[in-house]
Amino acid sequence: MPIFHPPVYSKHTDAKKGTVETCYTFSIEFSTDDQCISFIANDVEDVSESAVRAILSENNEWITQFVQQFMQASSKLFAKPYTVEQINKITKHLYKEFVYDQSFPATITLLPTTIKILSGIFWVQWDYRCKPVMIDIPVLFETEPTTTAINTLPDQEILENVEELNLDDLTIDGNATDVDFEWNRSDRFYDKQKVKEARLKAKLAQYKAERQMRMYYDKYGNEMSDTDVDSESSDESSDEEVQL
Numbered sequence: 001m002p003i004f005h006p007p008v009y010s011k012h013t014d015a016k017k018g019t020v021e022t023c024y025t026f027s028i029e030f031s032t033d034d035q036c037i038s039f040i041a042n043d044v045e046d047v048s049e050s051a052v053r054a055i056l057s058e059n060n061e062w063i064t065q066f067v068q069q070f071m072q073a074s075s076k077l078f079a080k081p082y083t084v085e086q087i088n089k090i091t092k093h094l095y096k097e098f099v100y101d102q103s104f105p106a107t108i109t110l111l112p113t114t115i116k117i118l119s120g121i122f123w124v125q126w127d128y129r130c131k132p133v134m135i136d137i138p139v140l141f142e143t144e145p146t147t148t149a150i151n152t153l154p155d156q157e158i159l160e161n162v163e164e165l166n167l168d169d170l171t172i173d174g175n176a177t178d179v180d181f182e183w184n185r186s187d188r189f190y191d192k193q194k195v196k197e198a199r200l201k202a203k204l205a206q207y208k209a210e211r212q213m214r215m216y217y218d219k220y221g222n223e224m225s226d227t228d229v230d231s232e233s234s235d236e237s238s239d240e241e242v243q244l
Contacts, residue, residue: 002066003029004073004115012118026074026115034058037062037110040133047098047128054095055110056126064088070115091122098128105133 014021030036033085037075056063067084075081079088100106109129116123142217 001069002034004070005029006160007074007077007117014119023116023118024077026070026117028111028113028115030111035062036129039108041108042105044098044100044104047100049095052095052110052126053093054228068077077079089120090120091124094123094125095128096125100128100130102130102132107131107133161240 005027010025012021012023013019037054038057039046045051051053064084067087071078071082071084071087107130109131111127111129112124113127114125125212154178
């Protein structure tokens with residue numbers, strides 16, 4: 001809602017009648033958030049007095065609301081409650097000379113800057129706000145990857161070229177407790193892996209022996225003696241090793 005400042009009292013002499021008339025001038029202040037009458041002007045002709053008058057006629061609703069706001073804010077200054085219809089009958093508009101030194105098209109905002117009550121006429125003085133129309137193309141910018149900073153204590157330094165710790169190089173004290181526990185867990189895991197590898201090697205050796213037996217039966221058709229098996233197995237064990 002605009003701000004209506006208290007009126008400035010003055011006297012004017014009517015040149016035609018030769019009488020002294022009382023004048024009340026109200027200054028009006030709009031904020032950037034207030035909704036006003038705006039339009040796009042392609043050239044200076046779109047801001048001529050006749051063009052602005054036509055635009056005000058198209059926005060009669062806005063003007064009616066503006067007059068209502070003024071009457072509510074200044075009601076205590078009037079001798080009796082006037083209606084908006086009564087004010088509209090005596091309202092006349094004055095237009096400030098349009099001055100604009102930038103390129104078109106432009107966004108023009110119309111603002112009533114003063115209200116002057118003189119000789120029974122409700123004069124509304126209009127001013128302009130001008131802003132060139134700018135091309136705005138929304139672009140999606142790619143976000144750059146952010147690096148995570150390493151937080152350090154005040155007395156800590158970040159060391160570079162640090163080698164990886166090898167647990168096999170550590171010497172364990174005989175009185176250690178927690179360390180012994182960790183080492184026991186590591187030894188157990190290592191031994192368990194060795195058992196798994198041994199089982200796998202045994203299965204592979206058994207599979208290979210069975211395959212050799214089938215090949216022998218298919219070729220010679222009789223069973224092997226224990227001496228043959230022992231001699232062949234000893235030869236194979238000396239010449240070959242199970243490959244994992």
